[in-house]
Amino acid sequence: xxxxxxxxxxxxxxxxxxxxxxxxxxxxxxxxxxxxxxxxxxxxxxxxxxxxxxxxxxxxxxxxxxxxxxxxxxxxxxxxxxxxxxxxxxxxxxxxxxxxxxxxxxxxxxxxxxxxxxxxxxxxxxxxxxxxxxxxxxxxxxxxxxxxxxxxxxxxxxxxxxxxxxxxxxxxxxxxxxxxxxxxxxxxxxxxxxxxxxxxxxxxxxxxxxxxxxxxxxxxxxxxxxxxxxxxxxxxxxxxxxxxxxxxxxxx
Numbered sequence: 385x386x387x388x389x390x391x392x393x394x395x396x397x398x399x400x401x402x403x404x405x406x407x408x409x410x411x412x413x414x415x416x417x418x419x420x421x422x423x424x425x426x427x428x429x430x431x432x433x434x435x436x437x438x439x440x441x442x443x444x445x446x447x448x449x450x451x452x453x454x455x456x457x458x459x460x461x462x463x464x465x466x467x468x469x470x471x472x473x474x475x476x477x478x479x480x481x482x483x484x485x486x487x488x489x490x491x492x493x494x495x496x497x498x499x500x501x502x503x504x505x506x507x508x509x510x511x512x513x514x515x516x517x518x519x520x521x522x523x524x525x526x527x528x529x530x531x532x533x534x535x536x537x538x539x540x541x542x543x544x545x546x547x548x549x550x551x552x553x554x555x556x557x558x559x560x561x562x563x564x565x566x567x568x569x570x571x572x573x574x575x576x577x578x579x580x581x582x583x584x585x586x587x588x589x590x591x592x593x594x595x596x597x598x599x600x601x602x603x604x605x606x607x608x609x610x611x612x613x614x615x616x617x618x619x620x621x622x623x624x625x626x627x628x629x630x631x632x633x634x635x636x
Contacts (some may be wrong), residue, residue: 388617390415393470397453397506398480400427402579403529406605407477407612413438414613417445419466421480425450435618453480453506463513472521475616476514478507485540496543503547507554507581523617526569528555533617544587552627559625568624570615575631577603598633
């Protein structure tokens with residue numbers, strides 16, 4: 385099924401690699417114009433080039449912006465420029481995220497603050513700017529990429545788990561605030577997905593995780609992108625405030 389997002393304008397943070405890039409490509413295949421936020425210009429240019437190759441309409445536009453999503457002013461200025469150029473954003477995907485793992489006793493304040501700012505404050509930064517125009521348009525989809533770790537916790541990841549759990553509470557609250565204006569806000573919680581970040585884990589860790597997945601396979605970025613596409617499309621117009629877990633049954 386194609387053209388699910390024809391004529392829509394989408395923004396994907398952390399859209400230059402991994403899950404974020406796959407979401408951007410999936411949107412492009414479905415007819416959306418897509419802007420991506422990232423911090424690596426080389427990867428951003430490559431992602432835009434890939435979107436150009438899979439677009440289905442000459443009317444589609446693609447753009448990238450080098451943005452530190454943890455900084456409110458940087459986000460606000462960039463979104464103001466994007467809104468001036470594109471007039472509206474119909475779909476926002478907050479995917480930017482990092483890890484700085486350590487046991488709490490050894491975790492520096494810097495690593496705590498950085499993870500919370502990039503993973504959670506960034507969601508505040510983008511949603512605060514885009515909520516008003518979406519409400520005015522009485523239309524919009526916001527999808528926040530959390531994690532199963534935000535549901536279960538994980539030793540050595542108190543900062544990451546707190547940020548991802550915080551995204552869930554944020555999403556449910558914002559969904560209640562925006563529902564009367566027909567703006568839907570949801571989460572997707574990936575499980576163990578094959579990305580550059582997970583590929584660097586030791587084989588013993590990978591095997592231990594795999595043993596906990598009932599479907600007995602590691603997820604692919606496309607598995608997450610398909611779930612996000614569903615929530616971004618008109619098929620999900622009566623769904624808001626939910627957490628869609630895409631993890632092969634890992635947290636059953």
